[in-house]
Amino acid sequence: MQIYADNAATTRMSPEAVAAMLPYLEENFGNPSSLYAAGQRAREALEAAREKVARCIGADPRGIVFTSGGSEADNQALLSAAALGQKAGKRHIVSDAIEHHAVLHTLKKLEKDGFEVTLLPVHENGVVRPAELEAALRDDTCLVSIMYANNEIGTIQPIREIGGICRRRGVPFHTDAVQAVGHLPIDVRADGVTMLSASAHKFHGPKGVGFLYAAPGTPLVNLIEGGAQERGKRAGTENVPGVVAMSVALEQAVGRLPAHAALAALRDRLIAGLAEIPHAALNGDAEKRLPSNVNFCFEGIEGESLLLMLDDLGICASSGSACTSGSLDPSHVLLAIGRVHDVAHGSLRLTLGDDATEQQVDYIVQAVRQVVAQLRSFSPVWRDLTAGKTPFIL
Ligand SMILES: *Cc1c(COP(=O)(O)O)cnc(C)c1O
Numbered sequence: 001m002q003i004y005a006d007n008a009a010t011t012r013m014s015p016e017a018v019a020a021m022l023p024y025l026e027e028n029f030g031n032p033s034s035l036y037a038a039g040q041r042a043r044e045a046l047e048a049a050r051e052k053v054a055r056c057i058g059a060d061p062r063g064i065v066f067t068s069g070g071s072e073a074d075n076q077a078l079l080s081a082a083a084l085g086q087k088a089g090k091r092h093i094v095s096d097a098i099e100h101h102a103v104l105h106t107l108k109k110l111e112k113d114g115f116e117v118t119l120l121p122v123h124e125n126g127v128v129r130p131a132e133l134e135a136a137l138r139d140d141t142c143l144v145s146i147m148y149a150n151n152e153i154g155t156i157q158p159i160r161e162i163g164g165i166c167r168r169r170g171v172p173f174h175t176d177a178v179q180a181v182g183h184l185p186i187d188v189r190a191d192g193v194t195m196l197s198a199s200a201h202k203f204h205g206p207k208g209v210g211f212l213y214a215a216p217g218t219p220l221v222n223l224i225e226g227g228a229q230e231r232g233k234r235a236g237t238e239n240v241p242g243v244v245a246m247s248v249a250l251e252q253a254v255g256r257l258p259a260h261a262a263l264a265a266l267r268d269r270l271i272a273g274l275a276e277i278p279h280a281a282l283n284g285d286a287e288k289r290l291p292s293n294v295n296f297c298f299e300g301i302e303g304e305s306l307l308l309m310l311d312d313l314g315i316c317a318s319s320g321s322a323c324t325s326g327s328l329d330p331s332h333v334l335l336a337i338g339r340v341h342d343v344a345h346g347s348l349r350l351t352l353g354d355d356a357t358e359q360q361v362d363y364i365v366q367a368v369r370q371v372v373a374q375l376r377s378f379s380p381v382w383r384d385l386t387a388g389k390t391p392f393i394l
Contacts, residue, residue, distance in 0.1 A: 085142020153284030154293025163192020182253030273365030
């Protein structure tokens with residue numbers, strides 16, 4: 001059996017999105033800035049895609065800036081709010097400990113430039129507490145940036161509550177919604193969001209394209225200087241095929257949201273199956289989590305070996321995030337929810353696709369059970385644990 005259970009890392013493109021991009025690679029290859037008809041056809045496709053994308057998140061199309069993906073959108077959002085804050089003498093930013101590195105590394109850069117960053121804790125369940133966020137706000141706070149849903153443990157943050165607080169306190173609010181757009185119903189106005197980042201390849205669109213939403217009147221800085229594309233906010237000839245495909249993929253994903261939400265039943269079946277493995281624990285809140293996300297720690301094993309052995313059994317999964325695997329540092333997200341280094345190393349993330357079945361879930365449970373037992377049977381760490389030389393944590 002072949003099972004792709006790593007949809008938080010990237011998704012397979014929908015056939016409709018692939019089909020939608022082809023004409024813009026072939027006959028309609030014109031540059032949207034060209035004045036002749038072929039260029040204007042590309043321009044129309046670009047603007048139609050902008051309207052489609054905006055509609056999917058309840059936004060004004062004028063607020064959509066197409067980018068190369070989620071990382072670029074995150075960078076542009078944070079640097080824009082910082083530039084605005086700087087002008088007003090405000091240099092304090094509130095975020096949280098489990099953000100994606102596209103946010104955390106940009107915050108580090110801003111700290112070097114003299115900004116002060118408060119990273120809120122997310123507690124054992126991986127969720128920010130709105131009261132703590134409100135208490136962290138200061139007169140010089142120029143930005144709150146809290147992700148919609150976490151890419152590793154799938155926890156969903158209380159975005160609407162946070163949006164309400166920020167609106168009341170007059171603080172711009174950015175959310176990295178890369179794991180949420182196309183996975184949860186989103187309405188930027190009801191959510192009180194000033195800026196939002198999204199990426200097509202996380203909702204069955206192509207890689208290398210995404211968007212930043214910025215509420216009308218929000219000043220943005222350019223990360224890329226050049227031509228006047230995207231209302232002067234993002235230079236460079238537009239990725240017309242990518243943008244068109246993204247809009248089709250997003251519209252489909254939003255249309256499928258009820259079916260996607262129903263994935264939670266399979267997720268819970270998977271969680272229940274894995275929870276039967278001794279000395280294992282679910283990471284992140286059991287309810288406030290994406291319908292597709294399962295993340296476990298197994299004591300006494302290495303996540304890396306687990307992944308390789310699951311791959312041999314036809315299962316694609318991940319440990320930590322794709323960006324950090326390959327490094328020996330345990331995931332900052334697992335550390336933030338209180339997992340100690342050794343336990344955090346034995347983590348497994350499974351993110352189901354809409355086509356997942358009970359049969360696949362049961363196969364995964366049986367495969368993980370078998371591989372965990374096998375790895376433990378030759379683990380010196382496990383030997384010490386079972387001999388009582390070191391205490392079990394989970
Ligand atoms: C994937 C991801 C990103 C980065 O998006 P890219 O399009 O790959 O640059 C940012 N934030 C989160 C939460 C993600 O899951």
